[in-house]
Amino acid sequence: MAQMKFMCDAERCIECNGCVTACKNANDVEWGIQRRRVVTLNDGEADEMSISVACMHCDDAPCMAVCPTDCFYKTDDGIVLHDKDLCIGCGYCLYACPFGAPQFPQQNAFGERGKMDKCTFCAGGPAESKEEEYQKYGSNRIAEGKLPLCAEMCSTKALLAGDAQDVADIFRQRVVHRGHKDGAWSNNPQASADNLAYDAARKG
Amino acid sequence: MNLLTAQAPIRVPRSGKGLALGIWRFLVVALVLMLSLGFTQLAVAQAEPDREMRTAAPSISADQWRQVRSGETDANFRDSRFDSNYNLINSSGETWRQLRNRWVSPFGLIAIGGMIAVIALFYFIVGRKRLDEPRTGRKLFRWSLLMRSLHWTVATLFITLALTGLNLLFGKFVFRTLFGDAVWAWMISASKVLHNYLGPIFGVLLVVLLISLLKDNIPKKHDWVWFKKGGGLVGKGHVDAGFANGGEKAWYWLLASVGLIVVASGFVLDFPNYGQGRDTMQWANIIHAIGALGLTAVSIGHIYIGTLGTEGSIEGMTTGYVDETWAKEHHNLWYEEVKDQAMSEEEMAAQKTGSNSGGASATKPS
Numbered sequence: 001m002a003q004m005k006f007m008c009d010a011e012r013c014i015e016c017n018g019c020v021t022a023c024k025n026a027n028d029v030e031w032g033i034q035r036r037r038v039v040t041l042n043d044g045e046a047d048e049m050s051i052s053v054a055c056m057h058c059d060d061a062p063c064m065a066v067c068p069t070d071c072f073y074k075t076d077d078g079i080v081l082h083d084k085d086l087c088i089g090c091g092y093c094l095y096a097c098p099f100g101a102p103q104f105p106q107q108n109a110f111g112e113r114g115k116m117d118k119c120t121f122c123a124g125g126p127a128e129s130k131e132e133e134y135q136k137y138g139s140n141r142i143a144e145g146k147l148p149l150c151a152e153m154c155s156t157k158a159l160l161a162g163d164a165q166d167v168a169d170i171f172r173q174r175v176v177h178r179g180h181k182d183g184a185w186s187n188n189p190q191a192s193a194d195n196l197a198y199d200a201a202r203k204g
Numbered sequence: 205m206n207l208l209t210a211q212a213p214i215r216v217p218r219s220g221k222g223l224a225l226g227i228w229r230f231l232v233v234a235l236v237l238m239l240s241l242g243f244t245q246l247a248v249a250q251a252e253p254d255r256e257m258r259t260a261a262p263s264i265s266a267d268q269w270r271q272v273r274s275g276e277t278d279a280n281f282r283d284s285r286f287d288s289n290y291n292l293i294n295s296s297g298e299t300w301r302q303l304r305n306r307w308v309s310p311f312g313l314i315a316i317g318g319m320i321a322v323i324a325l326f327y328f329i330v331g332r333k334r335l336d337e338p339r340t341g342r343k344l345f346r347w348s349l350l351m352r353s354l355h356w357t358v359a360t361l362f363i364t365l366a367l368t369g370l371n372l373l374f375g376k377f378v379f380r381t382l383f384g385d386a387v388w389a390w391m392i393s394a395s396k397v398l399h400n401y402l403g404p405i406f407g408v409l410l411v412v413l414l415i416s417l418l419k420d421n422i423p424k425k426h427d428w429v430w431f432k433k434g435g436g437l438v439g440k441g442h443v444d445a446g447f448a449n450g451g452e453k454a455w456y457w458l459l460a461s462v463g464l465i466v467v468a469s470g471f472v473l474d475f476p477n478y479g480q481g482r483d484t485m486q487w488a489n490i491i492h493a494i495g496a497l498g499l500t501a502v503s504i505g506h507i508y509i510g511t512l513g514t515e516g517s518i519e520g521m522t523t524g525y526v527d528e529t530w531a532k533e534h535h536n537l538w539y540e541e542v543k544d545q546a547m548s549e550e551e552m553a554a555q556k557t558g559s560n561s562g563g564a565s566a567t568k569p570s
């Protein structure tokens with residue numbers, strides 16, 4: 001049983017927004033909704049850095065914990081999905097989510113937001129037929145044995161998707177390979193490259 | 205694995221001498237290429253740190269990541285989402301989740317459940333407060349048709365809002381497993397729609413109700429005494445009360461304070477079209493839920509006293525008239541003011557046929 005995770009290697013992300021485009025394309029996402037976004041820190045400065053964010057499929061998912069309809073569920077692969085037939089568009093998942101992942105097609109008076117939409121790790125969602133699934137949630141690449149298109153399309157392989165173990169292994173190799181103290185996510189003066197590598201690979 | 209990490213330069217061999225050299229040559233080249241790739245890789249792993257160091261982007265410092273984690277972002281933060289003004293990390297989200305799920309939700313249940321338990325206990329031990337004297341049969345006019353309609357409309361809306369609100373907070377623990385997804389989906393979406401559309405109507409009517417009741421609910425000195433004697437529960441003593449007694453005034457002012465806070469925070473939650481952010485919504489939700497659960501708990505007391513708890517009280521709000529004895533025992537100061545207007549059933553009937561619609565045309569005696 002895998003534990004699916006995304007990871008964005010900020011050292012590699014070049015803010016091309018390819019992942020954003022790939023996602024919109026793969027899932028035919030509703031107008032106005034962007035399941036993945038690229039956030040740039042210190043934009044325009046020498047230490048500018050970008051990172052691609054979407055739903056991170058949290059282990060102890062806050063959205064699941066606050067949803068009044070209890071419409072979220074976790075697949076055996078650790079992917080957090082939700083049932084649009086149950087969703088009432090109350091917005092609570094958005095208030096709780098650490099990454100601003102849940103989005104709504106509308107934002108109208110009387111709390112009329114429509115059905116929440118978020119990244120599905122390209123794993124679709126509950127539906128009667130394949131067509132209905134695609135129309136409601138987008139593609140189900142996981143069922144076809146494929147990983148999310150955003151990560152597959154990432155030109156620099158900054159965005160990784162897959163089992164947490166594999167993602168951690170790849171990232172650890174990169175950090176070891178870089179071998180400098182800026183190799184991972186920060187130039188934490190306390191951490192030597194070895195420690196960072198150890199951290200990145202630490203499980204659990 | 206190396207495909208992902210390597211940035212090794214790959215030299216593509218140029219074959220200018222034509223194909224005649226044969227396939228074996230190609231194989232040798234391929235072999236050499238593969239081997240050299242292998243060696244370069246090794247060399248890269250050992251010598252590249254320096255090169256990496258030279259080309260690496262200067263990282264965001266640990267301090268900056270800490271800042272991001274805390275939810276702060278500077279002016280140079282940019283988001284590719286078309287209308288997003290969100291921080292990278294919604295750090296207050298977890299606070300809200302914990303407040304709502306760990307505190308508001310269980311303590312709300314304790315408050316409401318506790319209230320029901322206390323009232324049930326009180327009813328079974330002390331029982332209903334009956335009239336001490338027999339009824340005189342003569343009636344005093346207390347609530348006009350307009351006020352009665354207003355009261356019952358606000359009360360119905362309140363109960364609907366309380367039940368639908370409770371369903372939003374607790375329903376999933378009960379009804380989903382009980383009724384299955386299809387019924388639950390219908391229940392919860394109906395709850396949300398009812399709550400969000402009736403809420404504003406309740407808000408407006410509550411304000412109208414509060415304004416029309418204001419002059420009867422100004423606190424007086426005898427109300428304090430009423431409280432000290434527990435509204436007549438403590439001792440056999442006699443407690444003074446005007447048109448509204450101390451308890452009713454407390455309920456009035458609770459609605460005028462907490463009620464209005466619940467309404468105001470409800471409006472914030474109900475109109476996301478004004479673009480209020482997540483943080484505002486989190487606070488509005490906590491305030492709304494605490495206020496609403498508190499009011500719901502107290503309202504159970506109000507409903508008990510008005511119906512089962514006190515003999516004769518409900519008559520005023522249903523027929524508009526109360527018995528003289530009830531007025532004397534519960535609102536003695538008011539009774540003194542209006543006692544000469546008391547009417548027997550026959551007089552009332554006569555008056556009704558005379559003016560052909562009783563309640564509506566009558567005005568409340570002050």
Ligand code: HEM
Binds near residue numbers: 362
């Ligand atoms: C003007 C009046 C009111 C308005 C506009 C209002 C609006 C709202 C809104 C928008 C929500 C969020 C639910 C959603 O969108 O799905 C909510 C939740 C809630 N409301 Fe109200 N409401 C009002 C009055 C009341 C009253 C009078 C009560 C109880 C007596 C109440 C109890 C609740 C409860 C318990 C929740 C659930 C809180 C939670 O799940 O954390 N509301 N209300």
Ligand code: SF4
Binds near residue numbers: 056057058102118
């Ligand atoms: S929507 Fe947000 S809270 Fe829920 S799993 Fe995704 S990242 Fe976590």
Ligand code: SF4
Binds near residue numbers: 067086089091
């Ligand atoms: S918007 Fe939908 S998915 Fe999100 S918490 Fe509300 S009901 Fe659940």
